[in-house]
Amino acid sequence: MNTVVKRLKDFGAFWYDFVVGDDWRVAVVVLLALLATFGLSKTSVAAWWLMPAAVAVILPVSLWSARKR
Amino acid sequence: MTGTGGALFAAVFLACAVEAVEAVTIVLAAGTARDWKSAGYGVGAGLAVLAVITAVLGPAVTAIPLGALRLVVGGLLLIFGLQWLRKAVLRASGHKDLHDEDAIFARELAAAKSAQAQTRFSVPDWYAFTLSFKGVLLEGLEVVFIVLTFGANAHDVPLAALAAAIAVVLVVAVGLAIRAPLAKVPENTMKFVVGVMLTSFGMFWGAEGADAHWPGDDAALLVIAPCVAVYALVWVSVLWRSAPRAAEPSPASELMGA
Numbered sequence: 001m002n003t004v005v006k007r008l009k010d011f012g013a014f015w016y017d018f019v020v021g022d023d024w025r026v027a028v029v030v031l032l033a034l035l036a037t038f039g040l041s042k043t044s045v046a047a048w049w050l051m052p053a054a055v056a057v058i059l060p061v062s063l064w065s066a067r068k069r
Numbered sequence: 070m071t072g073t074g075g076a077l078f079a080a081v082f083l084a085c086a087v088e089a090v091e092a093v094t095i096v097l098a099a100g101t102a103r104d105w106k107s108a109g110y111g112v113g114a115g116l117a118v119l120a121v122i123t124a125v126l127g128p129a130v131t132a133i134p135l136g137a138l139r140l141v142v143g144g145l146l147l148i149f150g151l152q153w154l155r156k157a158v159l160r161a162s163g164h165k166d167l168h169d170e171d172a173i174f175a176r177e178l179a180a181a182k183s184a185q186a187q188t189r190f191s192v193p194d195w196y197a198f199t200l201s202f203k204g205v206l207l208e209g210l211e212v213v214f215i216v217l218t219f220g221a222n223a224h225d226v227p228l229a230a231l232a233a234a235i236a237v238v239l240v241v242a243v244g245l246a247i248r249a250p251l252a253k254v255p256e257n258t259m260k261f262v263v264g265v266m267l268t269s270f271g272m273f274w275g276a277e278g279a280d281a282h283w284p285g286d287d288a289a290l291l292v293i294a295p296c297v298a299v300y301a302l303v304w305v306s307v308l309w310r311s312a313p314r315a316a317e318p319s320p321a322s323e324l325m326g327a
Contacts, residue, residue, distance in 0.1 A: 048284065050281070052296075059301070
C-alpha cells in the first residue's frame, strides 16, 4: 500500500513540477488573467491587454523573489 | 512560409534542440560510463513510449475545439514560457549558474560509474538502460507537448513535427559524431529565445482562447515577441547590477554565448 501511495505521490509531484514549475504564483496569475480576459471580453471594453499586463507584473515579481541576496 | 509559420518553426526547432541536447548528454553519459548496448535499449524503449503517447494524445488534441484548445494550451504555454524566461533571465543576470553541459555530463558520468551493474530482462546493464530511458522520455515529453500544442494551435502539425525532427536529428547526429557533450551549443541563449517565444505564443493564444481579439490579428505576434524580449532584457540588466559576484562578463555577452 505504501509503495502505491508513494508512486502516486511521485506521479503527482512529476506533473506538478512539469506544469507548475518553481513558482506557483506564475500559474495562479496566468489562470486569473485568463479568467479576467474572458470576463472582460464579454463587455464592450478591449480585453487583449490583460495578458501582457499580467506578464509585465508577474515576471519581475517572480524574478525578484528568486534572485540571490 | 508565412511570418507566423516562420515563428512557429523557429520556436519548435529551438525548443526541441535544447531538449535534445539535454537528452543526448544523459545518453552519452550512460553509454560512455556503462554500456552502449543497454543505453541504446533505453533510447529505443523511451522512443517507443513517446510514440504511444503521441499516438494517443495527437488525435485527442487535434479533436478539441480551437477556442478551448487555445485557452488551455495558451495558458500552459504561458506558464511554461515564463518558467523558461525566468530561469534564462536569472542565468544571464548572474543570479543562477549557467547551464553547463560539460558539468552535467561529468556529474552523470561519476554517478553512473559508481552504480552497481545488474542484469534484468535480458538488458546487460539495467542502470544504463533506466538512465537513458528516463532521459529520453522526460526530455521527449516536452518535445511532444510543444509539437502537438504549437502544431494544433497553428493548424500546422506537420510543420511543427518537421521542425522538431530536424532539430532532434541534427543534435543526435552531432552528438554521435563527436561522442561528447554538446557544450559548444549556445544553450543559455537558445533557452532565452525559447522562453520569449513560448511566452509570446502563450499570451497570444491564451487571450484569443478567452475571446479577446488582438489588434492586427496574427500580426500582433510580430509586436508581442520583440516586446517580451526587450522587457526580459531590461530585467536582465536590472538584476545584473545586484548580482552577488566580482568581475563577470556583461549580460549581453552571456546571452551571446561568450
